[in-house]
Amino acid sequence: MSTNRRRSASATRAAILDAARVRFAAEGLDRVTVRDIAGDVGVDPAMVIRYFGSKEGLFAEAARFDLELPDLGDVPPEEFMDVLMPHFFSVWENNAGFLALLRAATTDKKSAAKMLDLFTEQVAPALAAAAVDRAPERAALLGSQMLGLVLSRYVLGVPPLVEMDRERLRDWIAPVLRHYLTAEPPSA
Amino acid sequence: MSTNRRRSASATRAAILDAARVRFAAEGLDRVTVRDIAGDVGVDPAMVIRYFGSKEGLFAEAARFDLELPDLGDVPPEEFMDVLMPHFFSVWENNAGFLALLRAATTDKKSAAKMLDLFTEQVAPALAAAAVDRAPERAALLGSQMLGLVLSRYVLGVPPLVEMDRERLRDWIAPVLRHYLTAEPPSA
DNA sequence: CCCATAAGTCAACAGCTGTTGACCTGACTG
DNA sequence: CAGTCAGGTCAACAGCTGTTGACTTATGGG
Known part of the structure; x- marks a missing residue:
């Protein structure tokens, strides 16, 4: 029962980013709130802004990826x-x-x-x-x-x-x- | 210069519906507000609700159409x-x-x-x-x-x-x- | 052991949203 | 010409949104 409430900043950031990707993929940009994502991670909404600047910034990062198409x-x-x-x-x-x-x-x-x-x-x-x-x-x-x-x-x-x-x-x-x-x- | 501010209810309804179709087609359901549409028609937002019950009702009607595919x-x-x-x-x-x-x-x-x-x-x-x-x-x-x-x-x-x-x-x-x-x- | 600091919470804000009910007003009817 | 009533306005609501700044707490290094 060790109280592991605290994690590293990068781990929290990554968790938020993962949750955001799932939410945005399932419900779309406009229907997902910062509070939704924070709730999924079990964290205060303010953390989302702290780590990503804004909802738009979070989305930009969540929707960035590489197709890695073969030559x-x-x-x-x-x-x-x-x-x-x-x-x-x-x-x-x-x-x-x-x-x-x-x-x-x-x-x-x-x-x-x-x-x-x-x-x-x-x-x-x-x-x-x-x-x-x-x-x-x-x-x-x-x-x-x-x-x-x-x-x-x-x-x-x-x-x-x-x-x-x-x-x-x-x-x-x-x-x-x-x-x-x-x-x-x-x-x- | 006769003051034609008043029109028939059905004309206003139709004007709202037209404006709604254009807006919804161009910006999407979530990004269009009742106030936007009312503004396009030059009418109070309350009229939109009066004639269509809700934003959802308005959209349902705006997005209803028939493909009229030939046999x-x-x-x-x-x-x-x-x-x-x-x-x-x-x-x-x-x-x-x-x-x-x-x-x-x-x-x-x-x-x-x-x-x-x-x-x-x-x-x-x-x-x-x-x-x-x-x-x-x-x-x-x-x-x-x-x-x-x-x-x-x-x-x-x-x-x-x-x-x-x-x-x-x-x-x-x-x-x-x-x-x-x-x-x-x-x-x- | 202590305390600086990283990690996180909290309350509140200002703005916008759909929706409501009370009110107004111009035009037609008797 | 008075009054009804369809057509329209108005102000306000309650809820939600992104975002902020001040505060709190756990933890690890000296």
């Missing part, structure tokens, strides 16, 4: 999807920050801008090696399908998509991604 | 996309209610449920005539691409998608929709 330059084209799809699933299902950002991006301009950065600074370059030409256009189209899938499966919970297992989903989606990546673009 | 039973399969795509564009670009609902659906559970209803009660049945089998699964996949496109183009504003004209977008997307609608499903 497709080393991968033979016919294996692109075997590399890409598992990676996407892993990001969506293990990274609360991504869902948090997606939820916020529909109403918060800064989050929307951050989402765009993700595209132009991480997705587009990674796909540039795979796309035959017009990389930004192809990346945007591919991204739209990916975002729509995340939205439908993890945010809205569209039943057929929730029930479908990863393999079947991959088999449905992969030809589409291939299409966006390698198909001849529409005439002129 | 694909009469259309030969090779013309599906010629019928579907213009219809989708028309809904997205002339119907603020749809954007309002999409923005809200990422955080508001009732809105998410309403979005699901839209799928199961309007999209899936309309596509049932076009899909060879497994209509709900195919409709969900098709819907995910459509939602992703709306999100990317009209909400996030992904540059390549914003700049692309409707025809080119149709040419990119149509094969994908066809794939979801008619392709052999993944093995078992």
